[in-house]
Amino acid sequence: MSINILAIESSCDDTSAAVLQDNILLSNVIASQKVHESYGGVVPELASRAHQQNIVPVVSEAIKRSGLKKEDLHAVAYTRGPGLMGSLMVGTSFAKGFSLSLGIPLIDVNHLQAHILAHFIEEKDVDHKCPPFPFLCLLVSGGNSQIVLVENYNKMNIIGQTIDDAAGEAFDKCAKVMGLPYPGGPVVDKLAKEGNPEAFKFCKPHIPGLDYSFSGLKTSFLYTLRDEIAKNENFVAENVNDLCASLQTTVVEILMDKLRKAVKQTGINHVAVAGGVSANSALRAAFEDHARRYKWNIYIPKFGYTTDNAAMVGITGYFKYKDGDFSDVSLPPFAKVTI
Numbered sequence: 001m002s003i004n005i006l007a008i009e010s011s012c013d014d015t016s017a018a019v020l021q022d023n024i025l026l027s028n029v030i031a032s033q034k035v036h037e038s039y040g041g042v043v044p045e046l047a048s049r050a051h052q053q054n055i056v057p058v059v060s061e062a063i064k065r066s067g068l069k070k071e072d073l074h075a076v077a078y079t080r081g082p083g084l085m086g087s088l089m090v091g092t093s094f095a096k097g098f099s100l101s102l103g104i105p106l107i108d109v110n111h112l113q114a115h116i117l118a119h120f121i122e123e124k125d126v127d128h129k130c131p132p133f134p135f136l137c138l139l140v141s142g143g144n145s146q147i148v149l150v151e152n153y154n155k156m157n158i159i160g161q162t163i164d165d166a167a168g169e170a171f172d173k174c175a176k177v178m179g180l181p182y183p184g185g186p187v188v189d190k191l192a193k194e195g196n197p198e199a200f201k202f203c204k205p206h207i208p209g210l211d212y213s214f215s216g217l218k219t220s221f222l223y224t225l226r227d228e229i230a231k232n233e234n235f236v237a238e239n240v241n242d243l244c245a246s247l248q249t250t251v252v253e254i255l256m257d258k259l260r261k262a263v264k265q266t267g268i269n270h271v272a273v274a275g276g277v278s279a280n281s282a283l284r285a286a287f288e289d290h291a292r293r294y295k296w297n298i299y300i301p302k303f304g305y306t307t308d309n310a311a312m313v314g315i316t317g318y319f320k321y322k323d324g325d326f327s328d329v330s331l332p333p334f335a336k337v338t339i
């Protein structure tokens, strides 16, 4: 018998619902919140309010597009955390109410695991290469930068992680000091295409092991701007493309240096990338380059599965359903990072 799962994601500023039949995606609806753009970052209170407005129409649309009826659903999967508490509470409460009203099981999903398991989403009539276990996954988003050793769907170990800022945060914060809109990552990516990646040199961290650090890069970027603007007040406007290209190159080099080290250390050469920053064109190009140079088998997600979406929550819910791993309605959301 096929398993039909409704999935809900509301951990940050995207309200999303998806329906999967087994591991096949039937629908994935995402309502992004424009309200934060003018604030230069996500405002938690506004995010919760927008989720509250979006959740019913987004879920209705996802069910409609799936071609199923709500009576056909076998379980509801939802993001329990990590994320913004107010945002998580909207999706969590809705999922609990939905499961209680239909009398179907509830499945809590870890947002970070979901980003990684997005690699297992299948679409009807579309060929797709899933990574075999074990594999390494570079998980890079606005809140996390981790190297994860994925032993199985339900067994993942973080072998390296940021000790301060995340890669996406570095993009967003540096973009903000250049006066670029939020989220900065995609804008930096676009402007970098016209810039010289060698134009500026920014500080790279020297920390042992597989951990990351991006706070030094952020400070070095800020100091370069401060010193140059003191000499020429139009410095940013005149050099924005070169600044973006040099920043992007530095972030990608930092990420790939540690990933190469992880491959060497573990002997695993199946390497995936996940999370919002995996949309970055230079990071994707660096993966392709490493596949050629070091014979890595690489797995890069479709653009639609890089940023927050409920399809990834649904595939994680599917694996948990098969394990009979259901959750209790009394389970509260959690804000803090864990895997």
Ligand code: KG4
Binding pocket: 012, 140, 141, 142, 143, 144, 167, 168, 169, 171, 172, 183, 184, 185, 186, 189, 275, 276, 277, 278, 279, 280, 281, 306, 307, 308
């Ligand atoms: O995974 P995600 O949607 O949300 C979190 O769970 O954090 O990631 C959002 C992050 C933001 O920092 C955004 O700037 C970054 O992903 N991002 C990018 C690109 N697209 C999104 N960073 C660099 N290049 C991109 N093309």
